[in-house]
Amino acid sequence: MNDRNKIIYTLILLINITPYLYVFYNFKKINFNIDGIIGFYPIFGFLACISLIIIAKILAVVLKKGDTYYD
């Protein structure tokens, strides 16, 4: 098992705890309706990161050049 898999399993263990964190979450004090949905922050954070990576990868097709481009 390599480092990456170890970390992913640890993270999955940690992520199993995250639903229980809702014990401390006050649903009466939500700001907009959207953050009253259970699982809003995790899903939003995950999708935001994945889409940022996808945008970066698409831009890389055009913008990435070799290390010595300006030399």
Added chain:
Amino acid sequence: MISSLISHPAFPLAVGSLFIFIFKEKANLISIGSILISLFVLLFITDNIDYVYKSGLASLNYFSYSKLAYLFCLVFLIMGLIGKLFSIYRDSYKEKAMVLIYISSAIFVLFSGDFLTLYIFWEIMAIASTMVIWSSNSDKSLSAGNRYLLMHLLGGLILLLGIIGLYIDTNNLQIRLLNLDTWYNWMILVGFLLNAGAPPFSQWIPDAYPEGSYSSTVFLSAYTTKTSVFILIVTFAGSHILMLIGIYMIMYGIIYALLENDIRRILSYSIVNQVGFMIVGIGIGTELSLNGTAAHAFSHIIYKGLLLMSAGSVIYMINKYKCTDVGGLYKTMPLTAICGIIGALAISAFPLTSGFISKSMIVDASIHEGMQLVWLMLLVGSAGVFLHAGIKFPWFVFFHRDKKIITTDPPIYMKYAMIIASTICIVIGIWPQLLYSLLPYPVDFIPYTGNHVVSQLHLLFFSALAFFISLKYLERTLTLTLDIDWLYRGKIKYIKLLTKYIFSMINKTENIFSFTSLRNKFATLEDYLLRQTTISAMLILILIIFSVSLIMNIN
């Protein structure tokens, strides 16, 4: 005049830099001593006092107290002290002297009471920081410093035009809140924003800062952008266009950092990203958001310094700059790794660190104003920070593939510097009142509520998951990413390509002229033109300073 200068916190630094040129061997002692004297002077500033130098037609208000300036000055001096501790082993008295001038001019900008004084020290700051970049004595730093100086002189001239317009129209140069209804106020805004790394020229930060020496980058990251944030708080708080600019900067920093390979360039992109959060805070413009911006600038200076110090330690010990060359350093440099991770947690606003207590103020301010879209963008930004700086930096440097590099932690003073910075990050995170009591407006904000902590932890855990799932696609390669500087950096390359094309065309018929020599002449002309623009910009600057001094001494 002299007696009032002595009670100015920037004055000891300016004197100290002169002393360094005389006593070259004692550079460390003098620089640390002068920063300590400055801190001592700062302790005694409590009242609203104004020092004005009057001569003839012009008057320079070079000291005008405000609580905000006091806060920024305090963090500038703390970071200066930590950075000086870190750079003790750097063997270059010129760099040390220039850093002192740089800090001193930044503090003069903070306390200046009118736009003329601000402009003078603004330009001194630009020149001193260019000298700091040049002091690493490499060819790359020379050309990067040239581009940096051109960019800042351009920004300075735009700012000067705006200031002249403001003076002609209102006959009042006092620094005050401006609104964007006249052309000169727009020019002042553009001049300030250029120093903050706003679009489309955000690129000068990651272009120039990583070319400094391992120690000078620590200083460069702290002062130029944050003086600009300070002055934007004072002059353009509440201009809604700043929110758009800030959100662009947040996204720009994340996306470019994801594609970057150079360690310090990743961290430079995250400066753009973090300053973006501050610019959004200024754009919102309520008391809470301005407090949040000031607090975020304070904590940002410390944790960014910490991150760049841990990157600087790696560079100092193994002289490698790229993610592709390092990896697995946590075994040989455990302390550097721990401090780097603390800095990375602070920048991603993990609870119990300084980033959390400051960034949540800006996010909450957007909620109080009912700006749902801005709030969502800030959430994307918060998740993205963890992605590009919070995990990417420590992962590729200290973990990832073990490259079996034999090394140790850096020498003792560099360790002390990193430990002090990480302690500040954590102490402010645990006792936020320490920082809140220094903020310009009264603070009625509790960072550690259940909702704040839970939402932040949820965001961070799942962005970490996203990082490790897509790790295969984030693998670093030996590449660079094009940016707006392509417009003025790629020129010589295209002239070469063009001449090559013509050469091949002519070669088919007959080779009469020696085109290689012609091409060389082309390159020389290019170089000459570039130098001319630098020199002419410098001359304009000198002329301005001369005319200012003439105006002041006319009677």
